[in-house]
Amino acid sequence: MTAPRLRFAPSPTGPLHLGGARTAMYNWALARALGGKFILRIEDTDQQRSTDESLQIILEGLQWLGIDWDEGPAVGGEPRGEHGPYFQMQRLDLYREVIDQLVASGHAYLCYCTPERLAELREEQKARKSSFIGYDGHCRDLTPEERAAREAEGLVPNIRFRMPEDRVVKVHDLIRGEVEVNTKQLDDWVMMRPGGVPLYNFACVVDDIGMGITHVVRGEEHFLNGVKQQLLFEALGKEPPQYAHIPLILNQKGGKLSKRDPGVKSVLEYRDLGYPPEAVFNYIALLGWGFSADRDVFTRDEMVDAFKIASVGKAGAKFDLEKLHWMCGEYVRQWSVEQCVERARAWLEPAMPAGTMAQHGAWLRNIVACYQERVQLLSEFPDKVGWLFAKDVRLEFDAGAEKKFNKHKEHAAEWLRGYADVLEASDLPPSWPEDRSAADGAVLLPSQKDAPATAAPCDDPAAIEAKTRAFTEERGIKFGHFVHPVRAALTGTDRGPGLFDVVFLLGKATAVARLRAVADSVAAD
């Protein structure tokens, strides 16, 4: 048995979208599952639309998702693999060779029809509601004299495949099963443009042969191309690869996924929006395939172990942004705090004064730890931690904070002032930007109730809580009421980490100042 070889063959005419990424992934996963090779081939024969920029974006997108290739274009170093070149525009000689052979054998012929005639033909067919729309074989049986006459006119021919007429082709598709297609549906398709540049179906076959491709997984829009290609393999006396045509990803309305659909972006945009790549990978794997009856979250290795192309569904799947977001949260929570800090670094850095990350590593670790289970996208970090770095002493309240604060407004000034005094008398950590590494090094947040007492050089959250509760009891304040205006004053919002973690992270000077500032502003009303 020949070694399994699969390929993803994008054309660099635009960014890598989710559908393409999923196709690449299924090829990749099947190659890995079969112990074969995964090849990346660039189909750049559409010179009008192919750009190097698109190529780079596709390469980057695949790498971001962790879809690596054994053979294909270079990333940094040398091109990989011995079946190259992996760019079709660098393989023109190979196509020429095969086309000459096919013309000689009669499987292909020269066609001198102009684009204008073809357009008219199509119009005419549509107008009379013809059941067949396509090339009419006008140049199929030109005599040498007729050909010479057209050459003399200066017409440059393209080359068409001579389709067998009225033949039922049996196709075995790994996903669809056995399908019969009558060649009446297909016309004599163009293999090569007048300039010698091949078209998709032709180049694809030549390369699949040249690269020893054994399985082809691609979108179902290629199903009929598979039939054309199968016939070409036959004409060439070669065994075609096994085909698997996967259904398309649909938008919320059930239509074809397009760039204009909300929430649908190119792979790199998801990266730039802060989606963890593992989550995107995991989520799109699920669009048309199930890992198991009771689990949706799995690693790449687990996918490779479980992946069977035959178990990919035949129906198109709708893209559901909400589930993707849930999946993102799953991954963020799965990380260790240290991993989370690493992932969040690029997002946090620009949101903080220069040097903060380097000089306050322990503090930052604690900040990230407090938000790890409250975040789905990495991009949420900067906003969430903004209150810690705010320059204003009197923070602006958001709607939730405003509402909860107003509930206790009559007592607020008194409570806040009293609490500020308590905190001032306590042994809290210093406030950023002072060095608070000793405190943060000793106390790991988020603090938990049953965590052992720390050997902190200052009050830890548990100690702060004890003092706070003592204060509210002494004053006869309901603890549940007290908490809200305090949180508002300290963070400007009504949500976030536990209040004593908040106080700990803020440190003495800032916490006290914020409490008094709000107390003053209420008193001034």
Place this chain on the structure above:
RNA sequence: GCCCCCUUCGUCUAGUGGCCUAGGAUUCAUGGUUCUCAUCCAUGCGACAGGGGUUCAAAUCCCCUAGGGGGUACCA
């Protein structure tokens, strides 16, 4: 127009004739934990597109209808 494919909770899916009063995940709702939010836990709402067959028995097999998707390029 013609050809091909598809159709289980809103969404992703499990299910290949009896294990299905259809399972899981997500979303939503409710409750619990709690200083808020989030997490976590529990509970609930929620589907076999419709109609005919075949069979002792059908989500599972067949047919029709409807709806959806794809193709029908000198794009890939």
